[in-house]
Amino acid sequence: MSALPDNFIREIEAVVGAVGMVCDAERMQSYLSDWRNAYRGEAALVVRPASTEEVAAVVRLCNQYDIALVPQGGNTGLCGGSIPDASGTQVVLSLTRMTGIREVDTENETITVEAGAxxxxxxxxxxxxxxxFPLSLGAEGSCTVGGNLATNAGGTAVLRYGNMRDLTLGLEVVLPDGQIWNGLRGLRKDNTGYDLKHLFIGSEGTLGIITAAVLKLYPAVRSVTTAWVALPSAHAAVQLIGIIRSLCGDRLTGFELMSRQSVDFVLRHVGACSDPFSETHPWYVLIELSDTQPDAPLNELLEQGIGEALERGVVTDAVLASSEAQVAALWAMREGISEAQNHEGPSLKHDISVPVSCIPAFIQTTDQRLLDQFPGVRIVAYGHVGDGNLHYNVSKPVGSDDTAFKAQQDAIMHVIYEATTGFQGSISAEHGLGQAKRAAAKHYKDPLELALMRAIKTTLDPKGLMNPGKVL
Structure with missing residues (x-):
């Protein structure tokens, strides 16, 4: 608290009340580190406004006193984008009190929600x-809509519904000077100039603070079929998704690729998970079809597609879930990977994307380079094949020293990002840049793109007070 002027503190309290301030060092702790304890900072104050107007008033005061703000939602990110720096001079602005569902418009198929929902x-x-509302993530029980928007979250249903950019029609945003931009329009067509909402989606709180959004709704799903499929190679996964898409169209909701190493970790560390097959296989995919009709012939369609793939040697084994419990068990295998890897000691996590057609070559090339340079590392590759997004993680060799492995982080990252760039990919598919990838972006993003981003940042936030040290 001593880093802040007394007048500022009094004026903040006049806006949000005592309930909207966290000053005690012990109570602050949950706001100062991410859920993995990978990033940690210090803050002079945590402010928890309860309305858009309170957010705007807090932002105006920070602008007046030249105090940097770090917006924060559920704090479930993986790149440290919502964590303050180590100076102890920044203010964390938590949106977790703004949880309202403002409107559900079934005729327009929209829902308007506050950022802390x-x-x-x-x-x-x-x-x-x-x-x-189709966005689905492993952290959906704790992540917030504001954070999903700030990072342009994807999740497991991107194949059919798209990411947050595709699911958003309008935004309400508090700008760095405290003005409120009311863009909460539930329009699917509005060709009146620049589509400003896309500046803020994916900006990680560096251009303004999203306080509410109009999101798209879809008909409820009434039929679902899920299958666990064994494959001889990553190339087979790309072949299989082509077969299933051609047959099933937009009924294909999920297509999740997992390496055997990923599955081994889950079987070792996640309770109640068991291998659906008696034999091991190099690769697996989890396929989900869904339909709005209660009796859609999804089993028959999926069986037909898998049968064709078996005949072509693309698939080596498959099982269709026959109950909701089996569906949950198969998804637990996929969703347990990140947690399971944490039990194996330090791991280096990378969220990359390449063209779908390049996934097999990327995996083969990068695996070999890493194993040549860092013998014994365990590569945990899994992700959303249909949109080219791989979570390409590296665990330390069995029995190796944690500190020595962590010291290799930059060298391992260099190998992965060089390969990603070589395949015309992106170093961040859905997790954002935050503080984790800010330096790497300088090297791997086009200089002109970075210059344009800096120009936008300077225009909207000339003082650089909005989440400084993130993205740029």
Whole structure:
């Protein structure tokens, strides 16, 4: 608290009240590190406004006193984008009190929610009126809509519904000077100039603070079929998704690729998970088809597609879930990978994307380079094949020293990012840049793109007070 002027503190309290301030060092702790304890900072104050108007008033005061702000939602990110720096001079602005569902418009197929709303609560509000909000993440029980927007979250249903850019029609944003831009329009067509909402989606709080959004709703899903499929290679996964897409069209909702190393970790560390097959296989995919019709012939379609793939040698084994419990068990295998890897000691996590057609060559090339340079590392590759997004993680060799492995982080990252760039890919598919990839972006993004980004940042935030040290 001593880093802040007394007048500022009094004026902040006049805006948000004592309940909207966290000053005690012990209570602050959960706001100062991410859920993995990978990033940690210090803050002079945590402010928890309860309305857009309070957010705007806090931002105006920070602008007046030249105090940097770090917006924060559920704090479930993986790149440290919502964590303050180590100076102890920044203010964390938490949106977790702004949880309102402002409107559900079933005729327009939209839902308007505040930025602090938990993703699962938005899903449930849609379900209550017979609709679907399709964004689905492992952290959906704790991540917030504001954070999902700030990082342009993707998740497991991108194949059919797209990421947050595709799911958003309008935004309400507090700008760095405290003005409120009310872009909460539920329009699917608005060709009146620049589409400003896309500046803020994916900007990680560096251009303004998203306080509310109009999101798209879809008809409720009434039929689902899930299969666990064994493959001889990553190339087979690309072949298989082509077969299933040609047959099933947009009924294909999920297509998740997992290496055997990923599955081994889950079987070792996640309770109640068991291998669906008696034999091991190099690769697996989890396929989900869904339909709005209650009796859609999804089993028959998926069986037909897998049968064709078996005949062509693309698939080596497959099992279709026959109950909701089996569906949950198969998804637990996929969703347990990140947690399971944490039990194996330090791991270096990379969220990259390449063209779908390049996935097999990327994996083969990068695996070989890493194993040549860092013998014994364990590569945990999994992700959303249909949109080219791989979570390409590296665990330390068995029995190796943690500190020595962590010291190789930059060298390992260099190998992965060089390969990603070589395949015309991106070093961040859905996690953002935050503080983790800011330096790498300088090297791997086009200089002109970075210059344009800096020009936009300077125009909207000339003082550089919005989440400094992130993205740029």
């Amino acid at each position: 938990i993703l699962q609560a938005v899903q449930e509000a849609a379900a209550e009126v017979g609709r679907l």
